[in-house]
Amino acid sequence: MSPSPCEQFERMLEEQPDGPLSAGATRHLESCGKCNALWIDLEAIRGAGAEWGSAEVEPPQYLWASLRRQLESEGLIRERPAKAGWLWVWFGAAPRWTVAAASVSLLVIAAFLAGYQHAGSKSATILPLHLSTSTASPRLIAADLGKTLDGDVKRVFDSLPESNPALANSLRENLGIIDDMIADCEKSVREEPDDTMARDYLYGAYEQKAVLLATATDRSASEGQ
């Protein structure tokens, strides 16, 4: 038994719910009030759906902060400091800056500075390894550490031997990199004061600066001897 025109029409709708209607279906609609009503209703539903979809929906701002906290707690994300240069090469592989990383950085910076005066195999013997244990925990760094460090910078530069401008240049260049990082971290902390990760990064950046200055002081002292 062949399907009725109404059954054929509904089957066509199932296969092509958005049309276009065939010539046969259009003819059927003209002669069948029931199918015509069905078609009009379905079009109305489709239109209402489209209208609903056109309304702008905005997720709340705090959703990202919440998601980010979750990602951090799972260790899925890490920060990428801007313009970190060679420091990022050393620390980029770590998920975040930590006190441990600061200890490693001491060796890197010390080796770098030592290399200016004692190139080659000698550099390995003059690393001020005792400083690796002197890196303070970020929690011990006071909020005004930045200002204190700025005072130290002047003192350290004053102590550098005039006979070694390369050392001063190297220190200036590396301080520039670290200051840039500090500025970025401070901006992040200002924007998200409750973000513990941002604060950790700031402490880490301060610590980098302290370590660099301590190393430069040691270098200067060893040359004076």
Add this chain to the structure above:
Amino acid sequence: MARTRPTEVRELGEAEAIRRAQQGDAEAFERIYRLHNRRVYALCLRMVGNTAEAEDLTQEAFLQLFRKIGTFRGESAFSTWLHRLAVNVVLMRLRKKSLAETSLDEATEPDEESGGPRKDIGAPDLRLSGSVDRVNLERAVDQLPPGYRSIFVLHDVQGYEHNEIAVIMNCSIGNSKSQLHKARMRLRELLQEFERSRAREERQAAKGGSGGGH
């Protein structure tokens, strides 16, 4: 020294953001989130009809995305992949909530219990007068079985094509079309029921009003 990072983040393209996110870059994650959060949130909200739940589901969808982003190889469009994840997250939630569970497979062959299209039971057809009230539509969508609801929201509300829905819902294009038709038919029935109840309430109110006057 000028800091250029914020500009770089804004200009980060999706492909680059995905590559960086696969390496755990926080800014790349945020970029991906900003690119897609509205659409995913809208999908969740329209599927569950509740803002708190939609927020929770959006977060869950992105969380799953970021957990799995290392496995994304670009065989399908990233947004399709993300929306597939989001739809699955929503469906999981809906099915947990629903006593009468209706999986997509079940929805493919609907029956009376799963909420599939029902035959008329004697009630006269009620035209929707060519227009559908948004509030009623949302109420009706809320009563659809999850499978139908997904297809309707994805196609008619969110504007996905059937070939995209086929990927997202892991079904054939023909199945997507057929499900959409059945979802609309069920919506029509629900909307007609709303109209009938409204008409009934109006009649009762009129009776009560006229009765009270004597």
